[in-house]
Amino acid sequence: MAKVKVGVIGCGSIAQNRHLPEYKMNENVELVAVCDVNEERVNSVAQQYGVNAYTNYEELLTSGTVDAVSVCTPNYLHALISIAALNAGIHVLCEKPMATSEEEAQAMIEAAKTNGKKLMIGHNQRFVSSHQKARQLIEDGEIGKVYCFRTAFGHGGPEQWSVDGKESWFFKKEEAFIGAMGDLGVHKSDLLRYLLGEEIVEVGAFVETNAKDFAAVDDNAVCILKTESGIIGTLAASWAYKGNEDNSTIIYGEKAILRLEEHPVYSLVVQYATGEVVNYELGKIQSNDEGGQSNSHVIEQFVHSIVTDEEPAVTGEEGLKSLAVILAALKSSQTKQFTCVHEEQPAEGILQHINS
Incomplete structure (x- = not known):
């Protein structure tokens, strides 16, 4: 069976200590690319893992070299990059929080459904x-x-x-x-x-x-x-x-x-x-506190869902529901009132808005 070709977008600490080493030790994965706007950092990581380096995520997504990506960027880019990857026919593992709003999260879910690709959120506590x-x-x-x-x-x-x-x-x-x-x-x-x-x-x-x-x-x-x-x-x-x-x-x-x-x-x-x-x-x-590397089981679960064509262990819908609790907490703190959690939002027109 062909290995899943993976790229990691964002080369900060979570990528270096979790995603990259865990992909590297997964027998079903071929790590092929890393991407980061910091050229020095991405080149250093690429050399360490013997993979291609990109400073533009769009170039990576359109390269035709990856089946799946991890999105390990700052939070405000999670939805933008995840949707672009899904629309390019690429499976996505997105770090938490999956988005900065329920609308963004719902748009990610819709993109995964529309394109028939996996979307998993990196909630490792499960x-x-x-x-x-x-x-x-x-x-x-x-x-x-x-x-x-x-x-x-x-x-x-x-x-x-x-x-x-x-x-x-x-x-x-x-x-x-x-x-x-x-x-x-x-x-x-x-x-x-x-x-x-x-x-x-x-x-x-x-x-x-x-x-x-x-x-x-x-x-x-x-x-x-x-x-x-x-x-x-x-x-x-x-x-x-x-x-x-x-x-x-x-x-x-x-x-x-x-x-x-x-x-x-x-x-x-x-x-x-x-x-x-x-x-x-x-x-x-x-x-x-460990300061080192260990197995979060997130990567192996994500790869397993691709290889077996099963639903990811933490779906976009699950990520949205957990995000909605945090958004309700923000609203409560701002309004000084107890706030109801709403996990469903209409996605009509959101994909177009985010992609623009």
Whole structure:
């Protein structure tokens, strides 16, 4: 079977530490090209992987050399480049947040459908072993009715690991659109939807910039979320954690409490109401603190969907629903009111608008 020919658009940290090495070690992939507007950077990465270098994504997409691309650019380019790739008959793995609006996200979904190509969003928290085990326990009724939850994702900020440090696009409003909530919060809105098996319908939030005076986007956010069945909880996203990274989630149920990625050794701790405690050692969650490379399982899932012609593990529709929670949080913070989450928007005319 012919290998999937892949190009990576955007050669920043996420591409260098996740996408490129994971494509390289995938036996079904032939890495053929990289693209970045920074000529020095793209040439260096291209030389490292022995692939072709492009500074213009349109040239790559029209080259006829790739079957699929990863879009690892600043957020404001996600929809533009993804739609262009899909329209060129190329499968797309897009980093999160998938877009800067529901309209953009819907246009991406429509482009994938129209062209019969795969669109997957890089929400890797679904593939963490402890999260998958917790979802299974909840589905099996092991903890009974779920009452509430709390989840947090925080670290010292992108300046610690971004290739451009404090000058990174992550801190520029016009390029990032959203800060810690788009970088970290959207991962947790996706995780909660995955774990609980239901949608978040209402959000109240404080989305602030109070830790980094050089940032034009939010660096601290705390949200209150409510699901369709009435489960309530909190989500915190922060670029202001000076100690170790926090990537933990706790689910409080009728029969037990699930503690995820909170213990230094046990990635899942189940505390039953009977007093029994079960510890699961399922491997550590991915962390920016690692400083190295590891397997996020995102690339292997994306490639698998292409090779088997199956639906991607995280579809555009799923990405949109998780994005909608974050957009509702922004609106809530601005209006100082609880906000309903709307995940569906008409796409009529949007493709033409974005392509223009």
